[in-house]
Amino acid sequence: MAEATTAPAKRKLKWVGKRAPRPDGVDKVTGRAKFGADLFMSGQLVGKVLRSTLPHARIKSIDISKALALPGVKAIVTRDDFQDMASEFVPAGEMMINYKDVVRNIMAREKVLYEGHPVAAVAATNAAVARQALKLIKVEYEVLPHVIDVDEAMKPGAPLLHEDMITQGVEPAPTKPSNVAKRVQFAVGDIEAGFKKADVIVEREYHTQPVHQGYIEPHACIASVSEDGQADLWVTTQGHYVVRAHCARLLGWDISKLRVTASEIGGGFGGKTVVYLEPVALALAKKAQRPVKMVMTREEVFRASGPAPGAWVKVKIGATKDGRITAAEATMAYQAGAFQGSPVQMGCMCAFAPYDLENVKTVGFDVVTNRPKVAAYRAPGAPISEYAVECALDELADQLKIDPLDLRLKNAAKEGTRAVYGPKFGPIGMVETLEAAKNHAHYTAKLGPNQGRGVASGFWFNIGGETCASINVNEDGTVSLIIGTPDIGGSRASHAQMTAESLGIDLSKVRTIIADTSMLGYTFLTGGSRATFAGGMAANQAAGDVIKQLCSRAAKIWEIPEDAVAYEDGFVKPAGANAGKFPALSIADIAKKAGKTGGPIVGHAQINAQGAGPSLGTHIVDVEVDKETGRVSVLRYTVIQDAGKAVHPSYVEGQFQGGAVQGIGWALSEEYIYGADGRMQNAGFLDYRMPVASDVPMIDTVIVEVPNPRHPYGVRGIGETPIVPPMAAIANAIGHALGTRLYELPMSPPKVLKAIGQNEAKGQGRGH
């Protein structure tokens, strides 16, 4: 009997790998799709947040009496409306959060720790009343000195954000508090012995600035709580089960009381894996006994939702003359923002992960500063450390006079390589992407004056996790696939394709629906590049369950034993001794009679998906530097990445292209700019400069497929890796165009001009 779980990847695929229509497509090109701010409820109130304009201050008192007296104000919440929480770390996306910190981040308690920190929230009959009420709330502060810069924050005597923060991971434990929350270390081999064997050593220091995920849809939700405590929340999020867990915990409610529905989501990139407005809206809705809608302004998104950290990274790499790396070391400090929990640990794990090295050591520091708490942003932590390593490798290749792709090939990680963080890799595509890069026409195309080419590789783990899927076989034989991961970029299409493939039916017969939290068991969020991987695995298993039931029902109809039937391409046929005795039954035939053969046919799977396969990529970029203005133009860009198996090649290409352009922004134009007053000076899209269409060329893509043996269709996650290589690839290209290198992001015109000036003063310029 053919079961869907027996490696369908080996058969000829009909739907997986096709550029199929996406189920939500028409709704999204007609304006019909409902995003976070698009739902209205009768009697809804408008919720607004009062935010700190100070980067660091002790809250002496909050007086809401005047605001509460304003006609039209229905509820106000402050720190007094949220129970304090004990210190407890739980996973949020790929990162960890601590409830003690989360309760303080959604509403300041003892202190405000960054400009934008919520202090109170109002629900009123309309936006104008809500805004007026915010002005009537009186907060008395004791202003404290602040610290924005990560280096300053690490110095003895720096203003302390948390007076009780003792650095973890240091033996013996420090006796004094500091802003360094944690030290982490990963090591294999003996780096000192390794550096002794090196003929050439490159040692450099790199700096990066915080960058925002930049989703176009601001955070938004609408909450409703009935008199008996049953609550509904509609929210734009990457994980509504995670939102439910956090909100129920923060509010002290039973999880079953709260039903969360994920709206269509207007971008997230990791930034919509945590809660900001949601528990506040629920608290306001409960107090007001009316639905409360809350939508952040763009300014609030910048000032109060998590960017990726800024950081410094020191890298030291030694190699023999023939290009074999003998030792590699990186030390890095990441800004966590106001609360601990930067992705520095993942930065340490990923830094040298694309390479097969004997002697490696990475050390990381998690540092709090008076900035908004960082959140996940595509491959959290990895782009920063890998940027530094990939730049240093390029200098090493220059010094050794080895082609930079050859240097990487010589040291590439492959199946069996042990990562610095422990496990041995299964089949991975590092060598394949490097070879594809070498063979790509882009790599040998001619360059003009003031132009340079750069390459860089990137690594991300990918993750699995808790995932449920149900397949309802409808009375007419069509199927509804119910899945619990919000669709952020076409995953409904991929899930439908894998389900049609597993069931052997036409794709048009499958409709994918994203469940609300009451319809399926706990399903972890869309992130870490797990949705297509884990959802596909669960859907395939649920399809196997459906097939088993279909076979059993057919056997019942024919009155023959269950093991005397076979399933093939949407039909159950009599098999073995009974072969040919009865006409094959389609799913529709069986579904029609389901009531008489045991009731509805529903397949289900609840799994903790294991076996996620890392995705590796290599990027090639050509830039031209305008020596008068310092402007860097990206002329040509090629992304090459291992997808395992591209279920929907168009959306795989889209992930590659989108990640690359976010990386172009990170490399060239995006940064948080703070004044001496500790306030962000560019909290808008005009001054926080994300790439627009005229800033970038077409982004060529090459999909490499080294199947993941642990997945029924060979799928790896692919969404994170594309943002890892761009910063180094562009930095290396600029280096080659100018004959001098930059060590700080973003490589904006003033910094490029400065580098050109210094280079010319030294008389070292080689490009003219």
Next chain:
Amino acid sequence: MSKHHVTTTINGDPVEYLCEVEQTLLDVLRDDLLMTGSKEGCASGDCGACSVTIDGRLVCSCLVLGVEAEGRRIETIEGMAKGDALHPLQQKFLDHAALQCGVCTPGFLVAAKSLLERNPNPTETEARYWLAGNLCRCTGYDKIIRAVLDAAAEMRRS
């Protein structure tokens, strides 16, 4: 304060509404008329997600007051498909996978339609500069530009 009475045309239909003097056209469309296809990404005219046309001119509806619609002809994303026939741009956006999350898509479609009304045969560079007022964070613009150029080619043929 009393509201202003506005008489206008939206997607060919006569529409009347009352609005506060400080309400933007985007607020009126979304909050009062429940036409939520136009999105608010920034409220400062930088992202283009709220793009509409007024008398054929492309604007960010977050930068226009509701009262300014008086006597004008407004076109929004909701009016782009005719019956069950998608506009060629809408179809090409689907064919080319020119959307991922889709929140910027209505704005891009309205802006691209406005481009093709003025210039039926834009170069890639012209398309990129015309659409530079619309932010997309998901796609890297590649597939959007291809979809627009392909739609232009198809519209020229028919």
